[in-house]
Amino acid sequence: MLEFILERGNYWAIIGLMMIGLYTLFAATNLIKRLVGLSIFQTSIILFYISLSRIDGGTAPILYGKDAKSHGGGHGEEAAASHAADATHAAPDAAQNAVDAAHGAASHGMEHVYSNPLPHVLMLTAIVVGVATLAVGLAIVVRIREAYGTIESDEIREMDLDVALAEYAEDHPGEANPA
Amino acid sequence: MTGYEGANLAIALINVVLLGLLFVSAIAIARMRSLFAIVMLSGIYSLISATWFVALDAVDVAFTEAAVGAGISTALLLGAMLLTSRTAKPEKGKSTIIPLFVVIATGCMLVYATIDLPAFGDPDSPANTYVGTDYIERTPQEIGVPNIVTAVLASYRGFDTLGEVGVVFSAALAVILLLGFGERSLSATIGRKKGGRDG
Amino acid sequence: MSQKTDHHVILRVVAKPLIPIIALFAFYVQFHGDYSPGGGFQAGVILAVAVILYSLIFGITPAMRAVPPVFTRSLAAIGFLLYGGVGVWALLMGGNYLDYDALFNEPPGGHDGQHYGILLIELGVLLAVAGSMLSIFYAFAGRVTEIKDEDW
Structure with missing residues (x-):
């Protein structure tokens, strides 16, 4: 039971953070505070993805040691040049070797354990897109401030309602107020 | 399942x-x-989560979060705050009950869903087995x-990244459409009138 | 963003040598992205941060004179076009869109196409992100502030 809780404690903590962000988003009337709540929500989802990608005993997904050298990855230029030279001498042979190497890697794996790089890539771009959307949201908030003189959503709603009622009274003279 | 015993206490x-x-x-x-x-604390929040990304072996994500989340977003939030207001209205007691209820209900459902999730750090979880390991194995050769x-x-x-760059570019376009090029202050101080060039 | 920087002497003295180092670090992050954490996104943001720091300390007008807004928005467009252009180059060489192996028509096993392809598109990302972020910052900072400095 304790082990079960320890294995999932991270997820629960992240869900707690997510809910605090969601609460700020719902309860705050100030639009900038709402956007901050939205970014807390977004950051906790990123935390969730990254904790799913972690592997016990793993390391950052940057090849090092034998993994980088033996496959000609480490220092690009010389390795690539020697590969190219091999290929021109005996092209079919080299291609066969590459296929063999690929099979070998798939069967006995790498020297070190690396954490899963795919969620890292997706979340990296999500962070940058997140700041771009935050900027658009803030720009809209600035325009709302210039148009209404306030950034509290309940005040904006009241002003909109007043305008709508005034327009209705103008279009239908003599009728009772719908509100 | 490897369990939590193997994980480092530190x-x-x-x-x-x-x-x-x-x-x-x-x-x-x-x-x-x-x-x-609030804006300063959100910068601090980003910085702490960047530290946690390092502990979770996601160094690239940590770098991005530190530069983008703690750097640029804080600067943008401060800039927007300067143009709007400095204090938020307090939430009324009545209006916080419904959000609290919704949030607690959602949280309970999400916690219930985590029971089916693989353990933290499990190398055999579905997320960590197929395409992720394939990338690790094929990158050195390909x-x-x-x-x-x-x-x-x-x-x-x-292709993904091309799309992301497109999103960032169009966000910049959207902000320029909403707020203008920002050259008003420049032309005002230099005294060179630019007419209707900025919105 | 304040025009009165008289009482910020220490800030100015500290920031002046720091700004070129930040810009240099951006290029280090950019060109070591293949070997260490980093890449175009991070480098672009750090490069933008160098200019933003300059404008926070010395005022928005000198920053706009040093890095004009028209330059930043063209930079964003050039970066995006550079990224797309690498894909078109691969198409012209007979490969698929953004297939870097086709760039130099190498025999299998060669990594030159991948290396140069990644280098070029990371450069595109750097330019696009730095240009976009600076354009966004200028759009916010260039608006006339309603809250006076004394109110703080």
């Missing part, structure tokens, strides 16, 4: 401390009324770049 301790700090700053943001303090994240970002998923 890492577990770091996780607890950093998560505690994240909780403190998130609750402070939810309760604060001064927008300046791309020849040590940083697997760069290889996946720029080469295997080049």
Whole structure:
């Protein structure tokens, strides 16, 4: 039971953070505070993805040691040049070797354990897109401030309602107020 | 299932401390009324989560979060705050009950869903077995770049990244459409009137 | 963003040598993205941060004179076009869109196409992100502030 809780404690903590962000988003009337709540929500989802990608005993997904050298990855230029030279001498042979190497890697794996790089890539771009959307949201908030003189959503709603009622009274003279 | 026994105690301790700090700053943001303090705390929140990304072996994500989340977003939030207001209205007691109820219900459902999730750090979980390990194994032969994240970002998923760059570019366009080029202050101080060039 | 920087002497003295180092670090992050954490996104943001720091300390007008807004928005467009252009280059060489192996028509096993392809598209990302972020910052900072400095 304790082990079960320890294995999932991270997820629960992240869900707690997510809910605090969601609460700020719902309860705050100030639009900038709402956007901050939205970014807390977004950051906790990123935390969730990254904790799913972690592997016990793993390391950052940057090849090092034998993994980088033996496959000609480490220092690009010389390795690539020697590969190219091999290929021109005996092209079919080299291609066969590459296929063999690929099979070998798939069967006995790498020297070190690396954490899963795919969620890292997706979340990296999500962070940058997140700041771009935050900027658009803030720009809209600035325009709302210039148009209404306030950034509290309940005040904006009241002003909109007043305008709508005034327009209705103008279009239908003599009728009772719908509100 | 490897279980939690193998995990390093130090890492577990770091996780607890950093998560505690994240909780403190998130609750402070939810309760604060001064927008300046909220913006600064959101920068701190980003920085702490960047530290936690390092502990979770996601160095590239940590780097991005530190530069983007703690740097640019804080600057943009401050700029927007200067143009709008400095304090938020306090939430009325009545209007916080429904959000609280909705949030607690959603949280309980999500916690219930985590029962089916693989354990934290499980190497055999579905997320960590198929395509992720494939990228790790094929990068040395096919791309020849040590940083697997760069290889996946720029080469295997080049289309994705092209789309992201397009999103950032169009966000800049949208902000320019909404706020103008920002050359008003420049032309005002230099004394060179630019007429209707900025919106 | 304040025009009165008289009482910020220490800030100015500290920031002046720091700004070129930040810009240099951006290029280090950019060109070591293959071997260490980093890449175009991070480098672009750090490069933008160098200019933003300059404008926070010395005022928005000198920053706009040093890095004009028209330059930043063209930079964003050039970066995006550079990224797309690498894909078109691969198309012209007979490969698929953004297939870097086709760039130099190498025999299998060669990594030159991948290396140069990644280098070029990361450069595109750098330019696009730095240009976009600076354009966004200028759009916010260039608006006339309603809150006076004394109110703080």
